[in-house]
Structures are given as structure tokens and as C-alpha cells.
Amino acid sequence: MLTNYLGIVSLTENDSKLKSLTATRPLGSIPIFGRYRAIDFVLSNLVNAGVTNVGILAPTKSRSLIDHVGTGKPWDLNRKVDGLYIFNYSYDPPSISDIKLLKSNMEFLLRSKKEMVIFTSSHMICNIDFEEVAKYHEESNADITVVYKKVTNEDDLFLDAPTLILDQDSKVVGVGKNIGRRTLVNISLDMFLLSKEFLIECILGCLENGNCGSFRDFVYKNVQNMNVNAYEFKGYVGCINSISSYFKVSMDMLNVDIQSELFSKERPIYTKSNDSPPTRYFSTCEVENSFISNGCLIEGKVKNSIISRGVVIEKDAVVENSIIFPKCIIKSGAVLKNVILDKNVVIDSNATLIGHNKNPLVMEKHSEVDLSVLKEVKRV
Template sequence: MLTNYLGIVSLTENENRLKSLTATRPLASIPIFGRYRVIDFVLSNLVNAGVTNVGILVPTKSRSLIDHVGTGKPWDLNRKVDGLYIFNYSYEPPSTSDIKLLKSNMEFLLRSKKEMVIFASSHMICNIDFEDVAKFHEESGAEVTVVYKKIANEDELFLELPTLILDQNSNVMGVGKNIGRRTTVNISLDMFVLSKEFLIDCILTCLENGNCTTFRDFIYKNIQNINLKAYEFKGYVGCINSISSYFKVSMDMLNVDIQRELFSEQRPIYTKSNDSPPTRYFSTCEVENSFISNGCLIAGKVKNSIISRGVVIEKDAIVENSIIFSKCIIKSGAILKNVILDKNVVIDENATLIGHNKNPLVMEKQSFINLSQLKEVKRI
């Protein structure tokens, strides 16, 4: 167990291609697979490896994240010693500089008795054993170890992400960007292992030179001066960096093999619990290859879809290849295919919404559901 490690989760991720889902929330708190949030995976990976001290760097728009993570109780991080810390949660103008966030909260690093750091982002969906990564790092003698995934056939999920050029001994010799021209690339997963002392030195050097705003940029711009090793992760990885990638990763989770790997009994994924009654399935419903959360009323047809808590799907409604966030109402006769409904959306009777299977139609979050709309929901 990594009792000498602290975790830092930096949420300074590029949300430009996710604006329909991140208008009121950070990428990390986007709902995924019905009952989870994106950040649940990296937090669970850390605590499953024995990390008990985690700091989350949040640039802005963090109300939903604070509501979900809370004191860290689902991850056993509500502790008197160490535990969970969330930094810079406010509605101030957004910042993409985790170096500034770290400098502003340097006391977190200095007060921690941990000597090693796992530095990660939230947008990589995987179930990784950080104990294996830490062991590789310690045995290699590297100053920094970065985790990567070898991707064949230029998977479109990983476009624009950093690629690593490696030698035969897993040393990082150069860093590029995946623009879709190579058949095989080594994609950086934005996960790093290093000493706390080295991290503090990186922060101070960045502030002194003023040429890097993020920790990741500093590492990649100084690979000639850093002993940087790469650890290959061979399991499933989904990257959330666009609406299409979010849709594909979500649909991947309906694959039983991927589902078993991500939600392993040995390394479970924890999340905030929500005490809801069981979903009620009416005699008129048809459900095929779908994940349906608790608290729903299902009377229509659901196929290849992910349904969050508290959703109502009336009789004769059809939901196919779609993702429905919590408390949506889909009325009788409505047809939805390749659609993402954010929270509290009401779809009228006999409405038809059809998107492309690689570019789904997104209905943005509604701040509330009108009481008159609730009254109009037919008894199923």
C-alpha cells in the first residue's frame, strides 16, 4: 500500500469541446454510466492503492463537484489526519494554471508528511493499479515516471493528446501531439509519479522562469534535463475530451468485458450513494442491453442506453443509443436516438430527436422542471 504517497488531481483540463456538458460543472463532475461522475475513477484508483491524502485543484465552476465529493466519505477520505482537500473552489475567472494553484496552496505540500506524489487528471477513465506504477518508478531510479497507453489505428478518442517517443529502455526521448497520422502512438495518460521535493522544485522553477503554466508542460519542455521514464498501462482507457468521446466511452461501458474490467471487485470504483427506491418496470416496457439506475419509471422501450436516477419514460416512448441524465421526463410517443439529455430535461409527446452515432445531439441542462410539466406526466 502506498502509505508514503499523496495524490494531486488537477482539473485544469481542456473543456472547449465539452461546453454543452460543462456550462455549469467541471469536466470531473460530468455524470457517467448512470450513477458515477468522471472524477470517481481517479479518486478510486488512488485510494485503492492506499493513498489517504488527496488534493483536488479546481479552477472554477465547482458547486456540483463539491456537492458530489463532499468530505470524501465514499472514498474513506474523511479523516482527521490527511484526507481530502479541495483548493480554489469559486466562481472567479477560470484559470488553466495548476502551477499557480499549487503555489497558492503550497502549505498543503509542506505540511504533508508524505514524501512521494501521484499527479493525475480526471479525464482518463480506467482502473489502474497505482501500486504497480509506484513500484516501477522506485525500481527504475527515475526522477519522474509518466503512464502511457499504446494506441493502434489512431483511435479518434485520443486526438490532440501528447504522444511519447521512447527508447528501448522506456526512457522518454521526445514528446509530440497525436494528429492522426501514425498507425501506432504512445499516448500520455496525464498520470505522473515523482517525489514531493521534485514537485516543489518544479513549481518554484516555473514561477521563476515564467515559461510554463502547468506541471505537465514543464515536464515535457524539460525532458532533456529530467530522468523521465514511461510506464505502459495495458488495460482499457477511455479519454473524455469531447462530446463524441464522452458518448463513445459511455457506450463502451455497456460492453460486458469492459464493464468487468472497469468495475473490478478487487479495485472497486466508489461514488456518492443516493438512497433511491428500485426502478419500476411496467408491463409495456422493453429493455435491451441498457443500464438503468434506481428510482426510474420505465414503461417505454429502452435499447443500448444509459439511464440515470429518477428518469420517467412513458408508454410508447423509444430511447435508443442514448444517455439520459437524472430527473428527465420522456413523454409518450417520443423517439430519441443517439441523444444526450442533461439533467431535468422534459421531452414532449411525439417529439423526435435523432443525432449521429459519432456526433450525438445534446440537450443542455434545465435549471428546474416546471410543476405543470410534472403534473402532465401520465400515470403509467
């Protein structure tokens, strides 16, 4: 167990291609698979490895994040010693880099008795054994170990993600960007293992040089000056950096094999509990290959979709290849295909919303589709 490790989760991630879902929440708060949030995976990975002290570097718009993680109880991080800390969770100030956040909260690092650090983000969805990564890092005697995965560019899931150039000894000698030209690339998962002492040196070096906006950028720009090793992760990884990739990752979870790997009994994924009654399925409903959370009322047809808590799907409504966030209402006769509905969206009777399977139609939070204004919306 990694009792000597401190976890740092940086949510100052690039969400420029996710604005319709991150307008009121950080990327880490985006709902995943009906009842989870993106940050649940990395927090669970940390605590499953024995990490008991976690700091979250949060941007603005973090009300939903604070509401979800709370004191850290679902992850056993509500402790008198160590536990969970959240930094910069106000709404009004502009977003700042994780380097400045760390510098402003240097006391968090200095007071911690942990000597090692796992520095990660929330946009890479996987179930990883950090104990194995830590063992590899400590045996390599590297300054930093970064986790990566060999992927193909068949579905464009990892576009714009950083790529690692490795030598024969798995040492990082360069860092590029995935623009989709190569069929096989080493995608960085933005997970770093290093000593706390070296992290502090990196923070001060970045501030001194003034040419890096984040810890990740500092590492990638200075791989030639540091001993940076790479650890290959061979399990499933879903990258959330755009609406299309979020949609693809969510649909992947309906695959039984991927679902079994991500939600492993040996390394469970924890989340905030929400006491809801069981979903009620009416005699008129049809459900096929879908995940439906508690507290829903299902009268219509649901196929290849993910339905969050408290959703109402009325009689003769059709929901196919779609993701429905909590407390949405889809009225009788409405048809949704390749659609993402954010929270509290109301779809009027007989309305039709159709997106593309690689470019889903997104209805933002609290919006309403009324037939008096709109009869049909299609994206093909």
C-alpha cells in the first residue's frame, strides 16, 4: 500500500471542446455512466492503492465538484489526519494554472509527511493499479515516471493528446501532439510519479523561468534535462477532451468487457451515494442494452443509452444511442437519437432531436424543447 504517497489531482484541464458540458462545472464533475463523475475514477484509483492524503486543484465553477466530493467520505478520505483538501473552489476568480495554485498552497506540501507524489488529472478514465506503477518508478530511480498507453488512431479518441517519444529503455526523449497522422502512438495519460522534493523543485523552476502554465507543460518541455521514464498501461483508457470523445467513452461502457474492467471488484470505483427509490418500469416500456439508474420512470423505449437518476421517459417516447443526465423529462412521442441532455432538460411531446453518432447533439442544462418554437432538430 502506498502509505508514503500524496495524491494531487489537477482539474485545471483544457475543456475548450467541452464547453456545452463544462459551462457550469469543471471537467472532473461531468457525469459518467449514469451515477458516477469523471473524478471518481482517479480518486478511487488513488485510495485503492492506499493513498490517504489527496489534494484537488480545482478551477472556477466548482460548486458541483464540492457538492459531489464533500468531505471525501465515499473514498474514506474524511480523516482527522491527512484526508481530502480542495483548493480554489470559488466561482468568481479567473482560472489559474496548477503551478500557481500549488505555489499559493505550498504549505499543503510542506506540512504533509508523505515523501512521494502521484500527480494526475481526471480526464483519463481507467482503472489502474498505482501500486504497480509506484514499484516500477522506485526501481527505475527516475526523477519522474509518466504513465502512457499505446493506442491506434482509428476512432480519433485521443486527438490533441500529448504523445511520448521513447528510447529502447522506455526513457522519454521527446513529447509531441497527436494530430491523427500516425496509426500507433504512445499517448501520455498525464499521470506522474515523483518525489515531493522534486515536485517542489519543478514548481519553483517553472515560476522562475516563467515559460510554463502547468506542471504537465513544465515536465514535457524539460524531458531532455530530467530523467523521465515511462510506464505502459495496457488496460482500457477513455480520454475525455471533446464532446465526441465523451460520447464515445460513455457508449464504450455499455460494452460488458469494458464495463467489467472499469468496475472491477478488486479495485472498485466509489462515488457519492444518492438514496433513490428503484426505477419503475411500466408495461409499455422497452429497454435494450442500456444502463438505467435508480429513481426513473420508464414508459417508453430505451436502446443503447445511459439514463441518470430521476429521469422520466413517457409513453411512446424513444431514446436511442443517447446520454440523459439527471432529472430530465422526455414527454410522450418524443424521439431522441445520438443526443446528450444535460440536467433538468425538458423535451416536449412529439419533438425529434437527432445528432450524428460521432457528433452528438447537446442540449444544455435547464433548456427546454417546446413544439411551439421548434418541431424538429437534426444533425446529420
